[in-house]
Amino acid sequence: MTDVVSEKPRRGRPPVSDAQRQQQRLDISRHAVRLFAEQGVAATSGEQIAQVAGVSERTFWRYFPHKESCVEPLLTKMIDAFCVVLRAWPAELGLIDHLREAYSPLLDSASDEDIAAVLAVVRLTQGERALRAAYLMLRERAEHALAEALAERTGLPPDAMEVRVQAAAMSAVLKVATDDIARTTSGGVTTDTLDRHREEIARALRGLSRLR
Amino acid sequence: MTDVVSEKPRRGRPPVSDAQRQQQRLDISRHAVRLFAEQGVAATSGEQIAQVAGVSERTFWRYFPHKESCVEPLLTKMIDAFCVVLRAWPAELGLIDHLREAYSPLLDSASDEDIAAVLAVVRLTQGERALRAAYLMLRERAEHALAEALAERTGLPPDAMEVRVQAAAMSAVLKVATDDIARTTSGGVTTDTLDRHREEIARALRGLSRLR
DNA sequence: CGATTATTGGCACTCTCTGCCACTAAGTGA
DNA sequence: TCACTTAGTGGCAGAGAGTGCCAATAATCG
16 A cells, blocks of 8 residues: 555546536536626526526536526636736736736637626626625635735745735735726727726736825 | 605604614624524524524514625624724824724723624634625625725725725725634633734734835 | 446425515504 | 504515435446
8 A cells, every 4th residue: 555545446437527527617607697697696596597508407506506606617717817827926026017917818818708708797796796795705715815826925824914914905906906897898808908907907006005 | 845855744653763773683683693603504594593583584584684694783883883983083193003092992882792792703704605705795895984984084086996995905904804813812802802903903004015 | 238436317305585465563633 | 542554573475595315327447
């Protein structure tokens, strides 16, 4: 017994790969978000989402423990992308400059439709309390990721007060900027939507440091 | 018709005063929070809360549209108190100094039991997702109040980007500090629990301004 | 193919929350 | 005091959210 966990003769049907599961979730997510936007969250039943997504209601509830978590896959896609950018933040560069350099590629990594869908969700959260709550939970998860990136950068432990405070502040700034972009971007997503978002973030970060 | 709204011959049973309604909500809230802490949120049914609070289940659901909103009255009591302190923040004083002067009276305005209950709730939100979501929603409501105070102080409109950003950042700092206090305060509430909280906030605010 | 394990779908059930209606409570003017 | 009017309460039925359980199916290996 050289390795406790590797002792796997592996018989029977193998579990579905994690990537495939994520893909399936994302798929259902897109359907759900469309319905949410068209009819509102309350008026969209789990049964209906399952139906348009082509799965049984039972499996739908297995993929999403709560109805509102349908927005999760789409939103985390965007938030995770931002975290990747953050983690690549070189020590010698200011954050704003780094964003200007690295944030644009985000446009390429996601389809226009997904970006539009994400903005639609954020816009929805302004009026739908349940969605807003789910959204805030996701942002807090992102806050932890942000704290880790910050910790790595500064050498402090990720649960150090200073790290957590700065992560929380940056996360809050991101939230405000994103809300603003979502609110003011009514129609389709053009190339400069994300450019505007990046500049908005940069501006907000500058505004933050002016806090006395 | 000197006044459009005052034209009220007022017949029939008058509505209960707002204060009375709040009191009733607070009352139920205390029962609910105790049950939540003892058994967990999921294991506590609306029927049970209604029973120990001495109202019918139907009226309970009228007072609280969602089970988790039972924590609202207790939490807003604390958050509102902080907003009052903020609104009294004189222009010539630094925030940290102002807190040191004005925050302590909070101790007098609420009973020890309520303070302990609030901390218990915040501690609960660390493990109970549904409660955390409700908590974050409340904090966001507080964020708006904070933005208004900030706007009044600076003369800017409350929806100006700079105001919203700073309010969001301060709100986030408050959240982190409160989480920390709730986590480290295991037993009873002593006089210096809030003192520690105040200093924690002050320290966090200083840490915030060090963000580059 | 047969054994084995993962995933799915169906069914029944509990719990949350709402609409509706009758009933009681608390006031008004006659 | 009695009608009258309005507000709040409780009961009941029902839709929807979500879960546990089990049978059916799918995927893999020998």
